[in-house]
Amino acid sequence: MDLRVPSGWFFTLLGVILVGMGLISPDARAALTDVNVNLYSGIAMLIFGLFLLLMARLAASRSR
């Protein structure tokens, strides 16, 4: 099993959920912030998840 596949999907999913939260309720804020935390950290996690999936895909095609 290539660990990059499940963890890639996991972070992609987390990213989608957070970006969704950031877009649906952009005004959701905790007491001390005025940035859309969900949106930005969601984008970061989405990129990380897709990066892991891409690496796994590259490794699989190289070994074939």
Added chain:
Amino acid sequence: MKLAPVDYVILATYFAMVLGIGWMLRKKATTSGDFLTSGRSVPVWITSLAFIAANLGAQELIGMAASGAKYGIMTAHFYWIGAIPAMVFMGLFMMPFYYGSKARSVPEFLKMRFDEKTRGFNAFMFAVMTIFSSGISMYALGLLLQLVLGWNFTTSVLATAAIVLAYTYLGGLTSAIYNEVLQFFLIVAGFSPLAIMACARAGGWHGIVSRLPSNMTHSWTHIGHASENPMGVEIFGVVAGLGFVLSFGYWCTNFLVVQRAMAADSMSAARRTPLIGAIPKMFLPFVVILPGIAAVALAKIAGPGGAHLYELPMKLGASGLMVKDYDQVLTTLMAKFYPAGILGVGLTGLMASFMSGMAGNVTAFNTVFTYDIYQAYIRKGAPDQHYLKVGKMTTIIGVALSIGAAYLAGYYNNIMDILQFVFGVVNAPLFATFLLGMFWKRSTANGAFSGLVTGTFGAVLIWCFTVAEGKGGVFGNLYEFRSTMAQNFWIAIVAFTSCFLVTVVVSIFTQPRKESELEGLVYGLTKIRRDENAKWYERPVVLAVFVLVLAVILNIWFA
């Protein structure tokens, strides 16, 4: 703190994920070697991250933010001095013997190099230690969840233990290691937004420096005398106690972390494991300590309405007065900065850290019990399937014993002081044993055993006769330390030195083993493979130099 449905969805996704990884790996655990040592088949990037994740338990996470708020940037000594040099030493000089000897555990290496009694002593101490540290960390997590989220202590302890048990039982060490990597990613993802936002809100690093006393934002400047810094330690205690004895003792001989490197798929990968792991390790302070430091600065900034932006959490102290409750700094900060969504990720990160710590303890425990206690003393020479079964049963027993230890921790708080101290020093004399065993061919089994026993009991004796912050001094008070940290550092120094001296003296007066028997176990009698074929960036020495230069830069930057 109140969770929204989306937070529960994230938490549930994570639980499904770890169980799924365990399920997918279940077919890989068909022999005792697969189950307990991963059959030496794990890729190096995975062992490297697992190497540092197994150490990053919930107590570590909560404790580092707490220490950040209490002691400031000096807490980073636990990383930049207290981990990196030891990890480099481990990769360069000790891994060739661990991996090359084909030992399946640290106690087993002691048996190969010295004898049965040395192995037995170490295996027993280690087994007890892992159970209690996993129990204490379980107790800390249950308490926190109860306090912050109002979850029932018993339910949350049993539920998380059941999940850890399920995935380690299914896939053994491989499953624990794979999940540790996922957990490491999640800890970073869940807590770096907090570090960035808390730091930005406090005016960046410069804003923090301008608001805090200088001894909280400089790690080396105020270390000349114990009275000048909040940690109550002085430079010799830090460098020799923490930086040498405690850190080398932990990172080079604690089977919990060594086991991760031993699972690597080649000698070169095993040597690179601690070296590659050191790179993320040295940047972890920015994720785990910085929020605590920023919290103190936030507590000094006046917000709208005159109140401060943040107040350090308080609890009722033993004396009846209110005292600061540093252990709640991390969770209260999360409540101040995280809306629903990322809050779920942060909380999941906390759960993940707890699970990685506990799985680390359980997988180390079952290996040491199966190979070094059961196979050595209870039943020798059984077929491998028998040991696989024993390993699996021990996993269940280990989890059950940890739960018991968690409740014990709740009932007898004083026992915890003693145990915390024992964990701190149990590895200190052991490092002297390994150092002499690996680099001095003349050291003998009787020397090692008497040194180890002297060092361990010497440490306990000193703890019983010295006092710090009201702890220790069971039999009297011959010396009072400025802080428990200073006490631990000095006890470690004494334990190491006495073990070293006794081992040398006894070795000189006892019969050494034949050199032919020590091949592969001692420096000078072992051929260490040169990595001529490896690409330059894959060579351990190149990596080690790179890591050390980075660590020096960080130390100077925050001096």
